[in-house]
Amino acid sequence: MALGGLFAKKSGGDHASGPSRAHGQAGAALSSGQRLALLDQFEDLGISWFWATDENGRLIYLSERAAAQFGERAPDLNGSALADLFELDRDDEEHSQRPLGFLLTARNSIVELPVRLAGCSHELWWSISGKPQFDSTSRFLGYRGSAKDITAVRESQRDASRMAQYDSLTGLANRHRMSKRLTATLIAYKAAKRSCALMMLDLDRFKQVNDTLGHPAGDDLLKQVAQRLNRIVGDRGEIGRLGGDEFQIILPDIDDRGELGDLSDRLIQMISQPYSLDGSRAIIGTSIGIAIAPYDGIEPDALVSATDLALYAAKGGGRGQYRFYSAELKDGANLRREIEEDLRDAIVGDQLELHFQPLVKSEDNHVSGFEALVRWNHPERGWISPQDFVPVAEDTDLINPLGEWVLRTACRQAAEWPGDLRVAVNVSAVQFATADLPKIVKKALAESGLEPSRLELEVTESVFLGDPKGTQLVFRALKELGVRLALDDFGTGYSSLGYLSSAPFDKIKIDQGFVRGATEDDNNNAAIITAIVSLANALKMETVAEGVEAMDELALVKELGASHIQGYIFSRGLPQDEVLERLTNGKLEFDPQGPPKHRADRKRMFRRIGVIHEDHRYEAVMRNLSKTGAAIEGLLDVPLGTQLVLDLGGGQLVVGQVVRSEGFSQGLLFEIPLISDGADGLCTRHRISPYALAAAGMPLAALPPGNYNPTNIGNDGTRSRPTFLQVDVAATRAAHG
Structure with a gap:
């Protein structure tokens, strides 16, 4: 259909209407051919183009210059569904949830809607406007509209948006973007019952590089650190630079602390390799704090705070290390403040x-x-x-x-x-x-x-x-x-x-x-x-x-x-x-004294833990702990081969089999070995999910430091009789002197 025919209806109809006459005689002096020529000239200027659809939403006209932007597809555009030619802007909150086809079917006016040309070899953006057309019987005839190229504007907006969301030095996400991403992720994952790990990294001795080699060298170093982080993390998460020498990593759907510990080790090793900075050589390191939602925090502020505490503990442990968050770190932070205050007096007060x-x-x-x-x-x-x-x-x-x-x-x-x-x-x-x-x-x-x-x-x-x-x-x-x-x-x-x-x-x-x-x-x-x-x-x-x-x-x-x-x-x-x-006395020779053989590192301790067998919970004392097993006291005459679940607190349950049993003492071999917590301790790879606890009737919250009772009760609401006799270890030892 010709352009003049399509748009004649726009100036046709009741020519006696007031507004048409009110524009004066200049418009009436143009013939239809002149008006058509004027429209053609307007199209040729490239300021704006015209388009039209039939009643079924199929394209029946598109300005020649506009069609040329579709490249090889241009000859086949007529008859194509308009909704198939464009894609909506995903970042447009008003329209991104509704496809273009829906907007056209609603037969509402479209005003400067940004759309991306589908199927083009390079990215092109238009702004389209259009009004639905009806005949004298209110029959829908299709859309008549205009379009203009906004690709350059979009690129400029995108550059401005990128500058607002990304660090100009490293190209990583900045603090603002990371905060928004973390908030959006935790909201979505809370609804979907998914986990998300957060890492906080702080460079060790970066200030020394800045002070000795200069700020340009420091900037170059930060760029190289960003590249190394990208190389290790890849597409597993998003990396951001929060400012200075602080970096943050969001890792969706990871709650395995063994996997996170391995990743942290690789990051520490990679970042600590030497750097070449304009002819000089520098070596830095990093400390890493790790927290995992929902275990360590449900809301963004809580998770970030947990990660900060873990990072603080990692730096306090000697740097070049990682730490997982635990509830005890809050007490540790308070203790550190007290130690700092008292240490000043100790140095001059003869306490050392x-x-x-x-x-x-x-x-x-x-x-x-x-x-x-x-x-x-x-x-x-x-x-x-x-x-x-x-x-x-x-x-x-x-x-x-x-x-x-x-x-x-x-x-x-x-x-x-x-x-x-x-x-x-x-x-x-x-x-x-x-x-x-x-x-x-x-x-x-x-x-x-x-x-x-x-x-x-x-x-x-x-x-x-x-x-x-x-x-x-x-x-x-x-x-x-x-x-x-x-x-x-x-x-x-x-x-x-x-x-x-x-x-x-x-x-x-x-x-x-x-x-x-x-x-x-x-x-x-x-x-x-x-x-x-x-x-x-x-x-x-x-x-x-x-x-x-x-x-x-x-x-x-x-x-x-x-x-x-x-x-x-x-x-x-x-x-x-x-x-x-x-x-x-001349005793310059030292005689060796020790066990005949090395045993797997066992952390000696004396702390109470829970022991679960079938549907009963017992209290016991753990004497030592290693990656592969533990020694406990508190249950009498437990047969070899018995499976017990040790509740180590903080949602940590570990299954073990009794391999040694003497009176009220048992030695257990764990089904799944424990892992390093990044410090001098051990922890489980996984913990009880707060989502599972919420499903059992508890409020959804980060894991408290306490223990959990088994919920495996019979259908009639009763529990079976306890299998083992619980012994008060302290009282028993006192009675035997």
């Missing part, structure tokens, strides 16, 4: 003391030196573990005065020892980064009178984070003083063999994590120890195997060539008076 653990020669079990270990005897809380207060000191301004106190005290007390035994002192990465460290060491040596060759400074691989050139300058200054240097916990941090060729170490300490399990079958730790010893020998360095506790471990590390050994098999840390007494 040093204990010394011997480093023993493999060849003859003679002591060659001692490692200084700081201890804190709090006047109210008693002994506080260094694992609790040293990380607090590192996160505050206390690590430098604490480290200086340890160094001065160790030098002074070691100077009292007879002979030429060395003292090893740990130096944190924060201390090492200060330009005054060589001066502080020199002053401690001068005040104590200790020979520099008797002082050994132990540093971890984290000292290489940030500015390797600055690190080399500190190394050089320390070696000029004549002190020895040892690399502690080798292989557990930001490992790179490159720095061993240039760093002037005298000793490598093999982390106890490689000693543990080295005697077990199908374990690669022995091969790793062999490689470290070979590397150290080639570089003319001594080696120390740390954390040796069992006789088979001792025999193995000696066989593999470690030159020195440290661990409970020879001695715990000794106070200064015991060290002096031993050395004065």
